[in-house]
Amino acid sequence: MFTTVPFSQPSQSQLPDDLFEAIATLKQDLNAVILAHYYQDPDIQDVADYIGDSLGLSRQAADTDAEVIVFAGVHFMAETAKILNPHKLVLLPDLDAGCSLADSCPPEAFAAFKAAHPDHLVVSYINCTAAIKAMSDIICTSSNAVDIVNQIPLDQPIIFAPDRNLGRYVMEQTGRELLLWDGSCIVHENFSEKKLVQLQVQHPEAEIIAHPECETPVLRHAHYIGSTTALLKYAQQSQGNSFVVATEPGIIHQMQKAMPDKTFIAAPPTGTCACNECPHMRLNTLEKLYLAMSQRQPEITLPEDIRLAALKPIERMLAMSR
Numbered sequence: 001m002f003t004t005v006p007f008s009q010p011s012q013s014q015l016p017d018d019l020f021e022a023i024a025t026l027k028q029d030l031n032a033v034i035l036a037h038y039y040q041d042p043d044i045q046d047v048a049d050y051i052g053d054s055l056g057l058s059r060q061a062a063d064t065d066a067e068v069i070v071f072a073g074v075h076f077m078a079e080t081a082k083i084l085n086p087h088k089l090v091l092l093p094d095l096d097a098g099c100s101l102a103d104s105c106p107p108e109a110f111a112a113f114k115a116a117h118p119d120h121l122v123v124s125y126i127n128c129t130a131a132i133k134a135m136s137d138i139i140c141t142s143s144n145a146v147d148i149v150n151q152i153p154l155d156q157p158i159i160f161a162p163d164r165n166l167g168r169y170v171m172e173q174t175g176r177e178l179l180l181w182d183g184s185c186i187v188h189e190n191f192s193e194k195k196l197v198q199l200q201v202q203h204p205e206a207e208i209i210a211h212p213e214c215e216t217p218v219l220r221h222a223h224y225i226g227s228t229t230a231l232l233k234y235a236q237q238s239q240g241n242s243f244v245v246a247t248e249p250g251i252i253h254q255m256q257k258a259m260p261d262k263t264f265i266a267a268p269p270t271g272t273c274a275c276n277e278c279p280h281m282r283l284n285t286l287e288k289l290y291l292a293m294s295q296r297q298p299e300i301t302l303p304e305d306i307r308l309a310a311l312k313p314i315e316r317m318l319a320m321s322r
């Protein structure tokens with residue numbers, strides 16, 4: 001549910017020698033703010049004005065005075081910034097940076113699912129397209145999902161979409177029955193419980209910290225479960241010195257910066273690949289970020305009716321999570 005502006009990719013020779021300096025200059029010239037998700041490449045995190053999880057990034061997008069928002073994340077995140085800032089230019093370094101979880105909830109199928117359960121309130125995780133947000137009553141993030149569901153009257157049936165793993169976690173934490181949409185994230189579903197247990201044997205002192213998008217067998221081994229921001233805070237406050245991190249490993253860059261004396265080990269994925277990087281998030285690069293700023297594209301645009309319908313449940317979330 002988005003339109004694109006034609007975008008010509010310049011050659012390597014058009015790139016400046018010092019991208020960090022060039023991006024800093026462009027930021028001033030454009031009156032731009034760079035918002036980056038924790039799962040971005042470390043170089044992108046280092047040029048960002050704000051690094052955070054979905055809730056923090058939404059708040060920053062809602063509050064910014066900048067004229068241009070450069071969103072280093074995936075498409076649904078930049079869309080959220082546009083929903084909140086219709087008159088600002090919102091740039092996404094790579095327009096193909098999508099999300100397997102958002103894609104697992106196609107609007108037509110979800111509309112039929114919702115229509116089959118007309119008495120249900122729809123709570124949607126922010127990792128969904130603007131079209132799904134427009135069909136939702138309240139948006140939530142992994143930081144506030146439990147708190148939001150706890151604020152809904154007990155006799156109100158709820159559809160929770162699109163992530164079934166986060167939905168199961170919310171059911172456990174709230175004791176509520178939720179009707180789950182059967183979506184998932186390819187990154188968080190790919191952690192190997194067997195390899196995690198082997199790692200625990202090798203590092204018995206390490207605490208396992210996990211994102212609630214992980215599957216239940218992995219979450220069962222976790223000493224702490226939380227959003228990326230919550231995992232970062234937990235590691236800072238813990239007396240422990242060693243952590244196995246079960247979420248996209250981009251967050252480890254901020255953990256190591258904040259806690260240089262502590263050890264962070266990325267939880268192992270299934271298969272032979274050594275890491276669990278999100279292929280969508282990693283489409284953004286520092287070069288593409290520079291090019292987006294210098295060319296003021298690719299730009300995120302949205303039909304106004306979808307934007308207005310998607311705005312309401314986001315505003316409800318922001319009001320309920322203050």
Ligand code: SF4
Binds near residue numbers: 039074101188280281
């Ligand atoms: S980590 Fe998963 S939920 Fe996050 S952007 Fe990548 S595919 Fe989507």
